Amino acid sequence: MRASVQTRLQAELAQFRRDGVYKRLNYLESPQAPRVKMEGRGDIIILSSNNYLGLSTVAEVVAAGKAGLDRFGAGTASVRFICGTFTVHRELEAALARFVGTESSLTYVSCWNANEGLCPTLLGPEDIAISDELNHASIIDSIRLAKTISKCQSAVYRHADMKDLEEKLQAAKGARTRLIFTDGIFSMEGDIARLPDILELAERYDAVVAMDDSHASGVLGKTGRGTAEHYGVLGKVDIITSTLGKALGGAAGGFTGSSTALTDYLTQRSRPQLFSNALPCTVAASALAAVRHLEQHPELVTRLHQNARYFREQLLARGFKPLAGQTPIIPVILGETAKAIQMSEMLLAEGVFVTGFGYPVVPQGHARVRCQISAAHTRDDLDQVLRAFEKVGQKLSLI
Numbered sequence: 056m057r058a059s060v061q062t063r064l065q066a067e068l069a070q071f072r073r074d075g076v077y078k079r080l081n082y083l084e085s086p087q088a089p090r091v092k093m094e095g096r097g098d099i100i101i102l103s104s105n106n107y108l109g110l111s112t113v114a115e116v117v118a119a120g121k122a123g124l125d126r127f128g129a130g131t132a133s134v135r136f137i138c139g140t141f142t143v144h145r146e147l148e149a150a151l152a153r154f155v156g157t158e159s160s161l162t163y164v165s166c167w168n169a170n171e172g173l174c175p176t177l178l179g180p181e182d183i184a185i186s187d188e189l190n191h192a193s194i195i196d197s198i199r200l201a202k203t204i205s206k207c208q209s210a211v212y213r214h215a216d217m218k219d220l221e222e223k224l225q226a227a228k229g230a231r232t233r234l235i236f237t238d239g240i241f242s243m244e245g246d247i248a249r250l251p252d253i254l255e256l257a258e259r260y261d262a263v264v265a266m267d268d269s270h271a272s273g274v275l276g277k278t279g280r281g282t283a284e285h286y287g288v289l290g291k292v293d294i295i296t297s298t299l300g301k302a303l304g305g306a307a308g309g310f311t312g313s314s315t316a317l318t319d320y321l322t323q324r325s326r327p328q329l330f331s332n333a334l335p336c337t338v339a340a341s342a343l344a345a346v347r348h349l350e351q352h353p354e355l356v357t358r359l360h361q362n363a364r365y366f367r368e369q370l371l372a373r374g375f376k377p378l379a380g381q382t383p384i385i386p387v388i389l390g391e392t393a394k395a396i397q398m399s400e401m402l403l404a405e406g407v408f409v410t411g412f413g414y415p416v417v418p419q420g421h422a423r424v425r426c427q428i429s430a431a432h433t434r435d436d437l438d439q440v441l442r443a444f445e446k447v448g449q450k451l452s453l454i
């Protein structure tokens with residue numbers, strides 16, 4: 056590396072450290088589970104994992120991954136349209152479409168790629184993407200890319216503000232396609248999109264609705280089928296993107312669920328699909344087992360909901376003021392990034408791993424620790440975490 060670049064990077068990294076925003080990587084020495092071994096310390100309770108249902112360590116999910124590895128080998132060694140499509144992709148895509156209530160689905164190596172593949176492929180200069188201001192970075196970048204590559208138009212509405220969304224739709228009446236893009240659960244706030252209102256506006260203004268359900272798949276609704284099930288509108292969302300890297304086994308991968316015409320079109324045209332290898336079969340096989348396991352065990356979703364409710368109520372009872380909500384994402388706002396990181400480090404000293412998030416992941420002044428609850432947490436796990444929160448909260452004069 057050239058010395059000039061090296062020096063610049065080192066100076067910026069030193070500044071991150073001085074500002075208290077430097078992110079240290081923590082190495083796990085055991086599987087992703089409610090309690091892990093991390094950097095030589097055992098028995099750390101994880102409160103920051105997306106493993107919402109604990110499926111990443113379920114025996115049949117792990118066994119399916121191993122069987123996929125044995126049957127299909129280590130990799131796909133090709134993009135889908137050349138020779139990288141395996142039977143397990145077809146089975147997984149059918150299961151995912153059934154699960155989220157769409158006609159068809161298409162997998163990608165990540166939901167980042169699924170999102171990034173969508174807008175630039177679907178939208179052209181005559182079209183507009185209308186996006187919630189708190190949408191995930193992958194949606195924002197998908198729209199940025201679409202503006203650059205395919206010259207589409209874009210508008211951003213204030214978070215969950217239906218009046219603002221309607222104004223943006225009105226202003227876009229002349230467009231060929233109006234695409235409303237929203238998260239299902241907003242990952243940093245933990246709140247749920249106002250999907251019925253969005254669908255109603257989409258109907259009125261002849262718009263297409265795309266929803267990224269990454270934090271809601273396996274999480275919302277009685278059987279975990281996501282935001283649409285939560286609101287009783289399964290099958291009504293035009294496009295659902297989601298990840299296989301969170302509740303659905305936690306490995307990796309993402310997908311787009313929609314009509315067969317759209318997924319076929321994405322197969323033909325979306326660039327991450329055309330120019331990047333297919334999802335590894337071992338990952339596809341474990342994700343398929345995770346979906347099947349979830350379909351057979353809806354009680355996991357009930358337990359997740361109970362755990363999240365219990366933790367939220369107990370935080371409030373101890374004087375914390377988490378953001379209001381009903382999902383397993385429970386953020387406690389601290390303001391400055393350095394404070395969030397300090398709280399996170401103090402909690403780790405107490406045996407609880409919960410990440411502090413600051414700018415640029417969340418807006419300046421809204422740094423937070425973000426708690427994520429899993430169905431796999433026991434009451435003992437949660438009570439131990441609550442005792443640690445109380446101790447640290449008192450030391451930091453938060454309660």
Ligand SMILES: Cc1ncc(COP(=O)(O)O)c(C=O)c1O
Nearest residue numbers: 165166167191242269298300309
């Ligand atoms: C809302 C949302 N969309 C997309 C992604 C990206 O998912 P993946 O890890 O599959 O790329 C994430 C991951 O953090 C997310 O929270």
